[in-house]
Every structure is written in structure tokens, then in C-alpha cells.
């Protein structure tokens with residue numbers, strides 16, 4: 001990609017970027033890594049479950065043909081990279097930049113770094129963030145769960161009512177037996193579920209039904225009854241607001257939920273000592289490209 005000056009502000013990440021590019025030096029190296037993510041115990045035919053296949057190397061990416069039913073599968077089938085004409089190396093670099101830098105990456109910068117059009121970079125990032133959102137929806141908060149209310153948007157006032165450009169969020173944090181946080185979620189509240197001054201009870205019920213395990217003990221704290229220092233999720237929420245303001249200025253409200261989810265994914269990966277790149281690639285390897293197409297419809 002050769003635009004070294006654009007990596008200047010990655011500072012401590014620069015060494016690992018070199019390492020990263022040395023590891024994923026070719027399309028084949030990326031395809032082999034994807035194969036291992038998709039089929040960690042070896043090839044399994046998605047049509048007949050047979051475990052032996054021929055490898056066909058005459059295409060841009062290798063194909064695996066089941067020796068029983070002759071079904072052909074690419075390592076990108078069922079991933080966000082399926083049917084994309086963009087090189088796997090560029091996809092992998094995008095995943096690296098999203099996962100390995102504190103500030104993430106926006107579409108204009110990504111388009112310059114991997115030399116694709118702005119539209120392509122924007123779509124790649126949307127698909128990556130959609131994968132994070134889908135993965136978040138599959139996780140429920142367990143143990144002791146605290147749900148706090150917060151608000152964001154312009155002008156970020158400390159009033160207890162919501163200004164025209166402000167909107168409420170619910171911050172849920174799960175705590176384990178050792179009093180350590182295990183998972184955090186930040187969810188925007190739909191317009192129909194709050195008034196000028198309050199989040200309605202049905203929003204809390206919806207949060208519980210969607211994001212909290214049935215056996216968890218949930219405590220909800222309304223803003224008017226709580227001091228910030230007593231809100232378990234407030235430090236994470238404060239950092240998330242600062243991260244979004246600094247990194248992604250002028251985001252439309254309808255896109256914001258994906259950025260809350262990206263921030264929470266970063267925090268949750270740290271809680272569980274997961275490698276951010278591997279964790280992100282794994283999410284993207286199990287999110288079909290078609291899912292995104294259906295969602296934007």
C-alpha cells in the first residue's frame with residue numbers, strides 16, 4: 001500500500017503494522033487464514049457435511065470442491081467479504097486499522113491508506129460495524145446488571161430535560177462475582193420511548209428483554225435519582241462520548257448506534273483479553289454479506 005507517511009500517527013502501532021503486513025503478504029496468505037477461521041477442524045461441506053475437498057487454484061481466490069457432492073466453496077462464502085472485488089489484503093488491512101488503533105479509522109482515511117474509492121471504503125467500514133452490531137445482539141448481560149441512563153448529542157448539556165438535538169441512551173454493565181465488569185452495552189432509546197424529560201418504562205423493559213439474560217439481577221437507575229459517581233456504567237459512557245466526538249465528527253444520529261457498539265466491542269475485548277484483530281476477523285467471517293444488503297433495504 002506504500003503510503004508510509006499516512007501511518008505517522010499510528011506511533012506504537014507502526015511496528016505491529018509492519019509485522020501484520022509481513023504475515024498477510026499475499027491474497028493466498030489471507031485466504032488460508034480465513035480458511036482456518038471458517039473451518040478450524042478442517043473443511044466441512046456446507047451442503048452434505050463431507051470433510052474432504054479438492055483445492056482449485058485457477059481463480060483469484062482458492063476454491064474448495066467437495067469430493068462427494070462437488071459443491072464449490074470459497075473461504076469468503078458466508079463472510080462480509082463474499083462477492084467483493086476488493087483484495088483480501090485490503091480487507092485485512094481495514095480490519096487491522098479498525099481493531100488495532102485507539103482512534104479506529106474513518107472512510108476517507110481508509111480510502112487513502114488502502115487505495116480504494118471513498119464509496120468502497122465507506123461500504124467496507126459499514127459492513128465491519130454491522131458485524132460488530134450483529135455479534136453484540138447475540139450476547140446477553142449476565143450476573144449482576146446495572147442499567148444507567150445517559151444523554152448525548154448537541155449541545156451535551158447537564159440539564160435534566162432533553163434539548164431538541166439531544167437524545168437518551170441506556171448504559172448496561174454486567175458485573176461478576178468478583179465485582180469485575182464483564183460486558184458493557186450502550187443502546188440508544190427510540191424516539192417513541194422517551195419524553196422531553198424522561199425515558200419511559202417500556203424502554204427499560206425493551207432493553208431488559210433484548211439485552212439482559214433472564215436469570216440476571218438487573219438494577220435500573222434513572223438519571224434524576226443517581227449521582228454520576230454512583231453510576232457503574234458512567235465512566236465507560238463518558239469515554240465513549242469523547243471517543244465518538246474526537247474520532248467521528250458530525251455523525252448522523254441514525255448511524256450512531258454502530259459507533260456505540262464499536263466502542264463497547266473494544267472495551268469488551270479488553271475485559272476478555274481477546275486479540276482485537278482476531279476477534280474482529282472472526283466476527284466478520286461469520287456475518288454474511290447478504291445480511292448487510294437486507295438491512296440497508
Ligand SMILES: [Zn+2]
Nearest residue numbers: 045048066069
Ligand atoms: Zn458436499
